[in-house]
Amino acid sequence: MKWHEITISTTEEAIEMISNFLHEMDADGVSIEESGTLNKQRDTSLGQWYEHPLNDIPEGHAVIKGYFSELDTDVEALTTALITRIDELREFDIEPGEYTITKAMVDEEDWANAWKTYFKPIRVSERLTIKPTWEEYMPSPDERIIELDPGMAFGTGTHPTTALCLRTLESVIKGDEEVIDVGTGSGILAIGAMLLGARRVLALDLDPISVTSATENTRLNNLQDDIQVYLSDLLGVLNSDQKLNVTVPVDVVVANILAEIILLFIDDVYAALKPGGTYIASGIWKNKEEAVEEGLQAAGFTIIDRQRDQDWIAFVAKKPE
Numbered sequence: 001m002k003w004h005e006i007t008i009s010t011t012e013e014a015i016e017m018i019s020n021f022l023h024e025m026d027a028d029g030v031s032i033e034e035s036g037t038l039n040k041q042r043d044t045s046l047g048q049w050y051e052h053p054l055n056d057i058p059e060g061h062a063v064i065k066g067y068f069s070e071l072d073t074d075v076e077a078l079t080t081a082l083i084t085r086i087d088e089l090r091e092f093d094i095e096p097g098e099y100t101i102t103k104a105m106v107d108e109e110d111w112a113n114a115w116k117t118y119f120k121p122i123r124v125s126e127r128l129t130i131k132p133t134w135e136e137y138m139p140s141p142d143e144r145i146i147e148l149d150p151g152m153a154f155g156t157g158t159h160p161t162t163a164l165c166l167r168t169l170e171s172v173i174k175g176d177e178e179v180i181d182v183g184t185g186s187g188i189l190a191i192g193a194m195l196l197g198a199r200r201v202l203a204l205d206l207d208p209i210s211v212t213s214a215t216e217n218t219r220l221n222n223l224q225d226d227i228q229v230y231l232s233d234l235l236g237v238l239n240s241d242q243k244l245n246v247t248v249p250v251d252v253v254v255a256n257i258l259a260e261i262i263l264l265f266i267d268d269v270y271a272a273l274k275p276g277g278t279y280i281a282s283g284i285w286k287n288k289e290e291a292v293e294e295g296l297q298a299a300g301f302t303i304i305d306r307q308r309d310q311d312w313i314a315f316v317a318k319k320p321e
């Protein structure tokens, strides 16, 4: 099936109103891309999580796209109505700038895959490179390749929190560890841990789309015998009678989840680790740094390192021997 894609290049301040207009005009889908800055503070009050692809949109600008069925859309009438409504924004002190509107026809397939344009091989740490499955790449002899098709799941490696975890795993994994990856998303950290020398990884996520994606990526990297992917709310699966591929307590737990969630289950992580085990806690925006630091210490952990990327922090904490 084909779709009309209406693209509006405008200012950031006009995003909310223009995307509302598109919804009111019965768009079947609306996508918003802002400038490639990755460090903006976002509303995470409902647990929302944002991953922006890098792009070439200037700071303060945005590109909004609305998708309308080719079957029942009068695209000329729709564009005229849209221009009228955008021009009216100035009366409400919202400046859409010198906006442009362009129209195109796209296949459903193109629409679902548009984000892939920005996802290129990226060397994320000394030894690890993330390679989208559809890209050609010749690694150097010391590089280990994470083959990835994240689909709708989080975890392309372009987000600072993922990169922080992979770099930290590189210093923590010495060989033969059993690891639990909580909130595995695309499975990227589980795969990274295996490539760095871990023996086995239990990869958990609450979201069925992530479980499917992580399972597929595990297969793409030929690690299906070493990584077990489960649908689990945090460490919930450890309390079930499910047969697991790791023996709890384990050597390493890694979690790249929002600070609010990290704080919820620190005691469970502590219990799931061997004495001397390591907890890599990431996904922490700078305004929650102190709270997580206090939470880790209150649970009994010793903080041995903290890494930063932009305004994000990853803690490396040890359970005493």
Ligand SMILES: C[S@@+](CC[C@H](N)C(=O)[O-])C[C@H]1O[C@@H](n2cnc3c(N)ncnc32)[C@H](O)[C@@H]1O
Pocket (backbone or CB within 6 Å): 049, 153, 154, 155, 156, 157, 161, 162, 165, 182, 183, 184, 185, 186, 187, 188, 189, 204, 205, 206, 207, 210, 232, 233, 234, 256, 257, 258, 261, 283
């Ligand atoms: C920021 S993404 C991290 C993905 C990947 N590990 C990475 O580092 O790029 C957070 C993941 O945690 C999962 N998640 C959120 N709450 C969860 C919960 N209560 N239990 C398990 N997974 C959860 C989300 O579905 C999402 O896949």
